[in-house]
Amino acid sequence: MAEVHGTCDDRFSGVRDALAAQLDGDELGASIAVDVDGETVVDIWGGWRDEGRTTPWTQDTIVNVWSTTKTVTTLAVLTLVEKGRLDVHAPVAEYWPEFAANGKADIRVKHLMSHTSGVAGWDPPFTVQDMYDWDSSVARLAAQAPWWEPGTASGYHAQNQGHLLGEVLRRVDGRSLKQYVAEELAGPTGADFQIGARPEDEGRIAPVVPPPPLPFDLAALDPASPMVRCFTGPVADASTANTPAWRAADMGALNGHSNARGVLDVMRVVSLGGEAGGVRLLSDKTLDQVFDVQSDGVDLVLGVPFRMGIGFGLSPSAAVPYLPDGRVAFWGGWGGSMIVMDLDRRVTTSYMMNRMAPGIVGSPRAEAYIDAVYAAL
Numbered sequence: 001m002a003e004v005h006g007t008c009d010d011r012f013s014g015v016r017d018a019l020a021a022q023l024d025g026d027e028l029g030a031s032i033a034v035d036v037d038g039e040t041v042v043d044i045w046g047g048w049r050d051e052g053r054t055t056p057w058t059q060d061t062i063v064n065v066w067s068t069t070k071t072v073t074t075l076a077v078l079t080l081v082e083k084g085r086l087d088v089h090a091p092v093a094e095y096w097p098e099f100a101a102n103g104k105a106d107i108r109v110k111h112l113m114s115h116t117s118g119v120a121g122w123d124p125p126f127t128v129q130d131m132y133d134w135d136s137s138v139a140r141l142a143a144q145a146p147w148w149e150p151g152t153a154s155g156y157h158a159q160n161q162g163h164l165l166g167e168v169l170r171r172v173d174g175r176s177l178k179q180y181v182a183e184e185l186a187g188p189t190g191a192d193f194q195i196g197a198r199p200e201d202e203g204r205i206a207p208v209v210p211p212p213p214l215p216f217d218l219a220a221l222d223p224a225s226p227m228v229r230c231f232t233g234p235v236a237d238a239s240t241a242n243t244p245a246w247r248a249a250d251m252g253a254l255n256g257h258s259n260a261r262g263v264l265d266v267m268r269v270v271s272l273g274g275e276a277g278g279v280r281l282l283s284d285k286t287l288d289q290v291f292d293v294q295s296d297g298v299d300l301v302l303g304v305p306f307r308m309g310i311g312f313g314l315s316p317s318a319a320v321p322y323l324p325d326g327r328v329a330f331w332g333g334w335g336g337s338m339i340v341m342d343l344d345r346r347v348t349t350s351y352m353m354n355r356m357a358p359g360i361v362g363s364p365r366a367e368a369y370i371d372a373v374y375a376a377l
Contacts, residue, residue, distance in 0.1 A: 062262065065258055111151055328343070
């Protein structure tokens with residue numbers, strides 16, 4: 001059986017066993033962390049950073065965590081709400097006047113956070129490299145029209161949510177999203193998390209291994225549909241995450257770099273009622289807004305049903321049926337990484353890996369680990 005490193009409370013030995021089993025199967029390199037009531041009871045890792053299996057995954061290995069980044073971006077926005085500097089029910093244009101163009105004057109901040117704004121991607125032509133230019137990419141979003149009536153349904157803002165929320169944050173605070181996360185979230189919580197990746201961290205990054213193609217044929221679908229428009233504006237290429245230009249960019253939907261412990265150290269504050277490690281970031285009043293359901297049905301981009309609150313997916317979710325009921329907020333990254341914040345049980349579960357599985361949110365590997373966590377509780 002594969003070797004697993006790190007620390008694991010005896011009660012959660014099933015999580016360690018699950019990781020070992022997956023490392024003997026589809027997993028290449030991965031880390032898992034679990035916090036219960038403010039105590040990190042699981043902090044384990046194993047496998048390899050590279051497909052050639054020449055460099056082991058170690059305690060300080062980090063990886064591009066894809067859309068798990070969105071949960072940290074959401075937390076950043078919620079801290080502005082907590083400070084009284086931002087109202088999720090206010091029009092986006094109150095903070096970013098240019099955004100009112102082309103029928104978007106009534107889009108609210110909560111619509112950006114819940115993927116219900118109708119601005120789920122960039123109108124073509126638009127490339128991955130275009131995302132790296134902050135000013136031009138957000139100007140493009142401000143100028144375009146929504147793809148459906150805002151607030152009526154979710155349509156996953158797969159690649160652009162970090163630009164949308166990041167520009168709102170920049171207009172309110174003055175700092176870039178990348179800087180704000182470093183100074184207001186990662187710094188105070190002591191978390192090994194960053195949007196993008198510093199050049200000096202290059203040597204500890206595990207390159208992502210791209211997944212099989214998306215489970216639908218875009219060419220066979222209506223080119224005017226939100227699904228096609230999202231996944232072609234721009235066309236995603238997982239291998240670009242292994243480039244210096246990607247790592248240098250500020251993309252709060254896509255290019256967070258961390259490991260399971262790093263994401264956990266930031267996001268456990270949600271599970272623990274707004275305070276972790278002596279650092280209070282949110283009040284109960286602000287946290288309650290997370291569970292204000294904004295949509296509950298088939299997502300227009302992902303094609304599967306999600307309950308969307310303000311900033312997170314909410315349980316129960318037919319698309320992720322292995323999560324427990326209750327006040328549980330979650331999201332994951334392309335390829336299977338996941339962060340689950342269970343406020344009822346004060347449990348946070350984090351899983352990050354380099355070999356990407358099929359699908360957008362969750363994977364059979366993620367399910368195995370989460371099942372093992374809840375079996376131990």
